[in-house]
Amino acid sequence: MFPCGSPVILANAMSKLSRREFAKLITAAGVGANLPVASETSDRTIAIQVGAVSFVDEGVAPGLDRFQKDADVNTLLIATFSYGRGIAGRQVPGQPLPDHGKQEYDVNFHGGNFARTHEQYYTQTSLKNIQAPDHAGFDVLERVLPEAKSRGMKTFCWYEDVFRPDLDGIERLQEVTVSGKKVNTLCFHNPEVQAFWQALTEDYGHSYPVDGIMWGSERQGPFGNAIGASHGGSGRDPLLVTCFCEFCKQEAKARGIDTVRAMEGYRKLAALVDQTLAGSRPADGAFVSCWRLLVDYPEILNWEKLWNDGQKLAYQNIYKTAKAIRPDLQVGWHIWHNNSFSPFYRAEQDYAEFRSYSDFLKVVMYNNCGGPRLASYVKSVSRTIFGDFTPDEVLAMTYKIQNFKEANLQDLPHSGLSANYVERETRRALASAGAVKIWPGIDIDIPTAADEKKTEPGDVREAVRAAIRAGAQGVVLSRKYSEMRLANLRAAGEALRS
Numbered sequence: 435m436f437p438c439g440s441p442v443i444l445a446n447a448m449s450k451l452s453r454r455e456f457a458k459l460i461t462a463a464g465v466g467a468n469l470p471v472a473s474e475t476s477d478r479t480i481a482i483q484v485g486a487v488s489f490v491d492e493g494v495a496p497g498l499d500r501f502q503k504d505a506d507v508n509t510l511l512i513a514t515f516s517y518g519r520g521i522a523g524r525q526v527p528g529q530p531l532p533d534h535g536k537q538e539y540d541v542n543f544h545g546g547n548f549a550r551t552h553e554q555y556y557t558q559t560s561l562k563n564i565q566a567p568d569h570a571g572f573d574v575l576e577r578v579l580p581e582a583k584s585r586g587m588k589t590f591c592w593y594e595d596v597f598r599p600d601l602d603g604i605e606r607l608q609e610v611t612v613s614g615k616k617v618n619t620l621c622f623h624n625p626e627v628q629a630f631w632q633a634l635t636e637d638y639g640h641s642y643p644v645d646g647i648m649w650g651s652e653r654q655g656p657f658g659n660a661i662g663a664s665h666g667g668s669g670r671d672p673l674l675v676t677c678f679c680e681f682c683k684q685e686a687k688a689r690g691i692d693t694v695r696a697m698e699g700y701r702k703l704a705a706l707v708d709q710t711l712a713g714s715r716p717a718d719g720a721f722v723s724c725w726r727l728l729v730d731y732p733e734i735l736n737w738e739k740l741w742n743d744g745q746k747l748a749y750q751n752i753y754k755t756a757k758a759i760r761p762d763l764q765v766g767w768h769i770w771h772n773n774s775f776s777p778f779y780r781a782e783q784d785y786a787e788f789r790s791y792s793d794f795l796k797v798v799m800y801n802n803c804g805g806p807r808l809a810s811y812v813k814s815v816s817r818t819i820f821g822d823f824t825p826d827e828v829l830a831m832t833y834k835i836q837n838f839k840e841a842n843l844q845d846l847p848h849s850g851l852s853a854n855y856v857e858r859e860t861r862r863a864l865a866s867a868g869a870v871k872i873w874p875g876i877d878i879d880i881p882t883a884a885d886e887k888k889t890e891p892g893d894v895r896e897a898v899r900a901a902i903r904a905g906a907q908g909v910v911l912s913r914k915y916s917e918m919r920l921a922n923l924r925a926a927g928e929a930l931r932s
């Protein structure tokens with residue numbers, strides 16, 4: 435018999451303690467023999483990224499049933515806003531459909547806001563016509579929140595910095611390249627862009643009883659882009675780097691940075707990159723030539739920092755906005771996978787700095803697709819700044835700098851990265867994050883090319899175990915349920931229960 439008797443008292447006691455603490459207490463009292471023992475997983479955040487289409491296709495209750503039963507999920511990261519297929523929509527066309535959901539590609543995917551858009555919040559931005567037309571009348575937050583709450587699951591809005599060029603009013607917000615072209619990305623130093631992120635955050639925070647928000651921006655500054663320092667960065671026109679709009683020029687002026695010199699520096703950098711991409715070695719080599727430019731034109735790195743500071747402004751803006759609505763809203767960020775590849779980008783993601791505007795970080799540690807992606811990064815920079823080295827040498831150097839060691843370049847796209855990489859990256863994040871919670875992003879069936887690494891249940895089990903072993907306070911099953919195979923999803927649950 436339980437001494438307190440009443441199930442209400444029991445529930446109250448449980449709500450004040452974590453389930454694990456509660457389980458310890460009743461075990462110590464010798465009274466818990468017949469009560470269900472709380473699993474180790476219950477005070478961790480076990481999150482899954484899921485888009486509206488999955489609830490439309492498979493139903494809200496059946497979807498949540500599966501997440502709870504198969505993977506012990508207690509938190510939903512719902513893709514509420516994106517124009518990209520990385521987190522919204524069904525499986526990417528050309529990739530095999532998973533063993534659940536509608537067996538059909540959504541070739542007419544559009545994207546936008548998958549919750550209802552409340553106009554009153556968007557008075558300070560011309561970008562306001564953002565309602566996703568994909569599932570007319572289906573407000574994903576309105577439909578999912580009550581069902582999630584009744585099960586004790588938390589719901590987070592997950593929104594990202596991905597746009598399309600055909601939206602009303604978007605031109606005013608777009609970035610401008612060093613060659614003067616407008617592009618599809620939005621400028622963080624443009625007040626309307628910050629007003630847009632503030633509006634969307636206010637809309638979610640005021641309109642819905644959500645538990646938190648996560649925002650992501652998979653972009654880097656002009657230096658990283660000019661030298662192709664990212665997966666998929668190869669062959670990008672080095673003159674398409676951003677941003678040189680009027681707002682950025684104003685910001686530069688305020689900082690005492692000479693815009694003309696900065697643009698000249700980036701044009702010279704582009705010319706150098708074009709030369710090395712064409713396979714022609716500068717007389718002093720690629721690295722020395724690049725470094726010389728950085729010394730001659732410190733404005734190049736000044737502009738890189740100016741861009742990064744704009745992105746940080748967005749983090750701070752969203753954080754402040756959310757906390758002003760409700761201080762208990764949990765606010766955190768998706769940290770781009772490039773953090774695992776490019777040391778230039780990694781240097782700019784300072785976890786200690788994130789402490790002042792973050793409750794949690796979802797650090798991407800996608801180990802399976804990490805193989806082909808790391809290989810892609812290596813091939814790209816071995817044609818630019820590291821053009822003096824062979825790709826194999828660049829990979830060896832990258833392992834040393836990033837402090838993990840995996841397969842050689844030939845095998846890497848097929849082997850992926852191991853769970854050891856997940857463990858090392860988790861420990862590295864925890865070492866600097868202070869009170870900020872670290873929730874590693876776990877790769878479940880993120881698309882790769884036909885002959886590249888595919889996720890298997892053992893990969894998911896090992897990656898989840900590695901994250902937990904390293905001390906992570908949660909995991910985020912990624913990127914979207916609509917591309918996950920069920921055996922791989924169940925493997926996450928197996929790891930958490932083992």
Ligand SMILES: [Zn+2]
Pocket residue numbers: 609610621622623624677678679680681682683
């Ligand atoms: Zn700009």
